[in-house]
Amino acid sequence: GYMWYTQSAQSAAMCEAAPQKEYAKEMETYVLQLQKQIVSAVEKEDGGKFFIDRWEREDGKGYGISCVLQDSVVFEKGGVNITVMDGKMSPAGAKQMRMRHSELPGKGDDPIKFKAVGLSLVIHPRNPHAPTIHCNYRYFEIPSDKPGEPHTWWFGGGVDLTPIYLYEEDAVHFHKGIKNALDKHSPEYYPMFKKDCDEYFYLKHRNEARGVGGIFFDDLNMKSPQCKSANKEELFQMVKSCGDAFVDGYIPIVAKRKKMPFTEEQKEWQRLRRGRYVEFNLVWDRGTKFGFMTPGARIESILMSLPLHADWKYMHKPEPGTPEAKLLDCVQNPRDWVK
């Protein structure tokens, strides 16, 4: 059972988390388990095996596990990463973080101690009829002197689907899955996060969405206007529901598309659309930028999201009425996929 509360119903007492629970640890346990679950589901669909790369930061302040599938049977490239960091932000990172969070201790570009635990994945199938997917859930905190009572903390994350060819039923299946997961916590979450996703995963320089959207949230804690959960534990449960819904939201779509025949022209269209994916990640994605500014960040893990192949052609425009033009129209005019 669960309950949800509108924001006005939250009392001060409800806003406090159980002081003993250390959510950085809880989240670490969760993402380790989620990574295993996803890797095993993807391997089952593919037939191949992920290459598993565990790494430690040189300063001992964190580790990661990168699971990589490259040039495999069903998938062209897939990375499922977890990162557990307990370190200091660079001056540039601290400055950017303070612009969004005035409550942070210190000022300007003073270094900030932080903990960050997250899972992030991008999977690019080989078949152009199967969509690319991205998903990321993370917990972030600035610790205080008291364990279990951080100075500040938040959850962030989301999941979004990027078809190369549009199958409306796939977009509906994907959105329904994530809506169901969120509705268990509050019916207000899905419409808010869906809208934020359409705004975030947007290539301003192209006036195009990245794909058919999904959900996105950031800086989510009890003080956020978007928060409809009564306490930190409920918020954590909401994030877990999203993570748990990943496999059923995506794998059945790949299963349906992976054996469809395709032509070399369709592969070329796929590479052109993957060029757009590269553009989004390198130009607009906040996570990639934050990674570039984090000292000792592991660049290979950050850029694992980039596709194996991408193309750029001058003034490429699909003929009106083609499936390629249909996809383009869809990303230029984001839709509601479920009511």
Place this chain on the structure above:
Amino acid sequence: GYMWYTQSAQSAAMCEAAPQKEYAKEMETYVLQLQKQIVSAVEKEDGGKFFIDRWEREDGKGYGISCVLQDSVVFEKGGVNITVMDGKMSPAGAKQMRMRHSELPGKGDDPIKFKAVGLSLVIHPRNPHAPTIHCNYRYFEIPSDKPGEPHTWWFGGGVDLTPIYLYEEDAVHFHKGIKNALDKHSPEYYPMFKKDCDEYFYLKHRNEARGVGGIFFDDLNMKSPQCKSANKEELFQMVKSCGDAFVDGYIPIVAKRKKMPFTEEQKEWQRLRRGRYVEFNLVWDRGTKFGFMTPGARIESILMSLPLHADWKYMHKPEPGTPEAKLLDCVQNPRDWVK
């Protein structure tokens, strides 16, 4: 004949340009001629023909000519653009510009009227033994009420070579050509601009230079510490010398490499290195960022620099002692190519 002056020798009178000359017009005439010269030299080497695309800004405040060679004989993708703009900067563009130029009229993100005239090109050959080249020369001014006496102005530009496989003799030939062009104006230019190029065309997130460098300068006018010319006309002549040296600095290298045999593995290495090129242009290049922020900017012209094909592989590392490792060592340790 020409003369060059050390900065201390410059008198106030020498710093003033002839008031009648309109350099935006002069530069426009020059880049139109240079574009023709380069396009014809590249066509001769390739055997194919550029597609020529003349476009106008919707607000009538400028035009451009994009010459594009795509999937051709010797060249995989080449774009030689000129742009002539007489417009207003966006608020974001004005703000960024004011951070580097405190002398600009207005403040914060007030719009700024400007004129910009430039040529920019990127050429990606098909043969992995032939290097990619980039070159860009531009004149920028903030007009005042008096014609020929702008509120402020500067030249910017440079040229840099990006080999896929390192041929030291090619790097030396290229650097010698540009050094000779600059030495005619001052022997101090080449070493300064070479150093600035190594710093600018640098992928901080990879600790790698983009290639073997070349020259780079920006914000160059009589007030710049780098300026070793006695007046605006001499500075303009210096920029023209660089532009004029382009064809002889690059085309002989392509002529020498274009028929060398290559393998599919070498093509893959080329695509991986082109991935790095995409990373530089989308993550670090100031011109690309400025373009993205300019209202009505023509995105297809800005992104024409991107290669036809690019690859990304997780943790790709060439075997020690291979030609691929030799290239990597070279971009990780920038050298002096001419004394």
